[in-house]
Amino acid sequence: MSNFNPLEVNFDDTQTWDLICSGRTKGVFQLESNLGKSWAKRVQPKNIEELSALISIIRPGTLKAIVDGKTMTQHFVDRKNGVEEITYLHSSLEPILKGTQGVLVYQEQSMQIAQQLAGFDLQEADNLRKAIGKKKADLMAKVKGSFLKGASKKGVVSDEVAEEIFSWIEKSSRYA
Known part of the structure; x- marks a missing residue:
């Protein structure tokens, strides 16, 4: 060896x-x-x-x-394995989630989503990661407001889709 x-x-x-x-x-x-x-x-x-x-x-x-x-x-x-169709809440999520079959697996994917859809800089995205990882409800609420405001301003997705995506990110904090 x-x-x-x-x-x-x-x-x-x-x-x-x-x-x-x-x-x-x-x-x-x-x-x-x-x-x-x-x-x-x-x-x-x-x-x-x-x-x-x-x-x-x-x-x-x-x-x-x-x-x-x-x-x-x-x-x-x-x-x-092709038993369930791979779907995305919005087409802009595909490049971020394709490698994980459309499933939000990593905290870093949430960070990328926030950067892509809400215009988060690295510090803001890292705050999202901290809120997810440390299960901090107060920080998550603050980040949610910034995410929804940024997503509305950036206009990649509708306000309704942004709300749904953030809800999905919040749910992922139980496991990601």
């Missing part, structure tokens, strides 16, 4: 992905548990982006967050 060079790792090695997809993940942090193996078999990750999403969607909050009678984890899997 003295010749190992991390810069030469082949991230497209199909044999490695096949092992992960079959649940043969002993020694793979966060995937060697029965939970990790089970969801790896369902998600069938074929690249680093899908593997990152898999690890994120098997966290307790995502496994418990119910929308339309299913967990966000199950929505992700069903969309990835």
